[in-house]
Amino acid sequence: MSLQSVQEPRSESPLSRERIVATAVELLDAQGLDGLTMRRLADRLGSGVMSLYWHVDNKEDVFDLALDSVLEYRGPPQIVASQDWRGEVVHMLEDWRASMLRHPWSASLLPRRALGPNILSRLELLSKTLSRAGVADADLNVAIWSLWNYVMGATITRANFDLSDDGGAATQQRLARLSERYPRIERSRLLLDNDWDGAFRKGLGFLLDGLAPRQ
Amino acid sequence: MSLQSVQEPRSESPLSRERIVATAVELLDAQGLDGLTMRRLADRLGSGVMSLYWHVDNKEDVFDLALDSVLEYRGPPQIVASQDWRGEVVHMLEDWRASMLRHPWSASLLPRRALGPNILSRLELLSKTLSRAGVADADLNVAIWSLWNYVMGATITRANFDLSDDGGAATQQRLARLSERYPRIERSRLLLDNDWDGAFRKGLGFLLDGLAPRQ
DNA sequence: ACCTGAACACCGTTCAAGT
DNA sequence: ACCTGAACACCGTTCAAGT
Numbered sequence: 001m002s003l004q005s006v007q008e009p010r011s012e013s014p015l016s017r018e019r020i021v022a023t024a025v026e027l028l029d030a031q032g033l034d035g036l037t038m039r040r041l042a043d044r045l046g047s048g049v050m051s052l053y054w055h056v057d058n059k060e061d062v063f064d065l066a067l068d069s070v071l072e073y074r075g076p077p078q079i080v081a082s083q084d085w086r087g088e089v090v091h092m093l094e095d096w097r098a099s100m101l102r103h104p105w106s107a108s109l110l111p112r113r114a115l116g117p118n119i120l121s122r123l124e125l126l127s128k129t130l131s132r133a134g135v136a137d138a139d140l141n142v143a144i145w146s147l148w149n150y151v152m153g154a155t156i157t158r159a160n161f162d163l164s165d166d167g168g169a170a171t172q173q174r175l176a177r178l179s180e181r182y183p184r185i186e187r188s189r190l191l192l193d194n195d196w197d198g199a200f201r202k203g204l205g206f207l208l209d210g211l212a213p214r215q
Numbered sequence: 216m217s218l219q220s221v222q223e224p225r226s227e228s229p230l231s232r233e234r235i236v237a238t239a240v241e242l243l244d245a246q247g248l249d250g251l252t253m254r255r256l257a258d259r260l261g262s263g264v265m266s267l268y269w270h271v272d273n274k275e276d277v278f279d280l281a282l283d284s285v286l287e288y289r290g291p292p293q294i295v296a297s298q299d300w301r302g303e304v305v306h307m308l309e310d311w312r313a314s315m316l317r318h319p320w321s322a323s324l325l326p327r328r329a330l331g332p333n334i335l336s337r338l339e340l341l342s343k344t345l346s347r348a349g350v351a352d353a354d355l356n357v358a359i360w361s362l363w364n365y366v367m368g369a370t371i372t373r374a375n376f377d378l379s380d381d382g383g384a385a386t387q388q389r390l391a392r393l394s395e396r397y398p399r400i401e402r403s404r405l406l407l408d409n410d411w412d413g414a415f416r417k418g419l420g421f422l423l424d425g426l427a428p429r430q
Numbered sequence: 431a432c433c434t435g436a437a438c439a440c441c442g443t444t445c446a447a448g449t
Numbered sequence: 450a451c452c453t454g455a456a457c458a459c460c461g462t463t464c465a466a467g468t
Binding site: 108111112114115117120121123124127128131137139140141142143144145146148149150151152153154156157160161174178181182183184185188189190191193199202203205206207208209210211 | 323326327329330332335336338339342343346352354355356357358359360361363364365366367368369371372375376389393396397398399400403404405406408414417418420421422423424425426
């Protein structure tokens with residue numbers, strides 16, 4: 001509060017759950033899932049390793065907190081309360097995917113951990129919107145899980161392909177050797193087409209067509 | 216070959232890529248992704264740790280080999296060469312999911328690694344079958360990726376939920392506290408419905424409806 | 431060609447102790 | 450209430466050496 005305490009914000013600010021989580025997200029963004037280490041985390045925070053354990057149960061706890069902190073949903077654009085339920089679903093799911101791609105470690109982590117409050121809120125809202133869009137009660141859970149599966153699969157794949165890719169050169173090479181054995185994959189350029197956003201949106205459209213046929 | 220060499224099959228058989236991969240799969244099945252350790256692997260094989268590195272580049276290499284070894288596809292049931300393309304797609308994808316669920320670590324691993332020959336064969340065959348089922352060339356890649364996303368999302372989620380579940384007791388408890396904040400999730404029993412196989416099949420049906428409407 | 435042990439630079443976490 | 454260092458039981462991999 002005093003000028004004194006504000007003066008040295010770097011290494012002087014005390015440890016806290018919030019500061020630990022925020023720094024963990026930074027570290028994960030910079031170094032990936034394997035890059036998060038209790039020791040490195042403590043380093044960044046300017047504290048001893050074991051100090052973390054006062055605020056946090058263990059490393060898994062750090063993962064859970066970092067994950068949920070990244071999944072907040074701010075809601076649909078507030079221009080008008082629209083009647084376009086299908087568009088609203090698309091917006092929600094594209095936002096979800098975008099949030100995870102901003103933190104490429106998060107998608108791989110999400111299915112392994114218990115669901116935190118932010119992701120549960122997203123599912124709750126998705127359920128409501130699907131109902132309004134005309135999905136029958138009996139199909140609701142299947143619809144939610146199908147969309148979950150699609151979004152998770154797409155995002156995990158996208159997040160990991162991008163990282164292991166050295167600009168496509170390695171993939172190109174592999175593909176050359178593959179062309180006789182997998183002619184269709186080669187011909188359709190399945191592994192080289194990199195319009196990920198477009199493919200996500202188009203496939204989501206097909207899935208929604210199946211789940212709630214346009215009347 | 217001689218009776219002598221067959222006599223002591225346990226610790227006497229020499230190290231080989233095949234033996235290493237087979238044992239790695241055993242270890243992964245028993246202990247999960249984090250349970251695979253070069254030291255533990257060497258223990259099971261009755262060799263020194265560093266002996267492994269003669270046959271294998273590094274731990275990532277072991278993961279790649281173990282993963283692909285688990286993804287072989289034996290083809291559709293040979294009763295009749297059927298005209299039911301849609302049924303064939305469903306069979307292929309259910310078999311793929313089942314193969315991965317037999318080795319619950321495999322699904323989480325697949326999107327992170329370069330695609331091996333067995334999974335590429337599956338994609339090649341999927342492409343052929345979707346074409347025959349009437350998916351337009353322009354939609355083919357989107358269709359393949361959509362099905363990939365769906366299968367991967369479903370299988371990763373399933374494989375991980377089952378493990379972290381202590382019989383549902385923990386989930387039940389969490390749910391109790393959740394019921395006011397997430398009423399729809401609570402009411403539809405989204406997190407408690409455990410007919411995973413049925414949900415997978417039904418959702419896959421919806422997706423296929425969208426991708427290749429039944430004529 | 432194939433296998434090995436010692437060594438290095440790391441991990442997460444327990445514990446007993448400090449303020 | 451909050452932080453710490455030493456110690457334990459682990460990791461993957463390099464290297465120089467053995468047969």
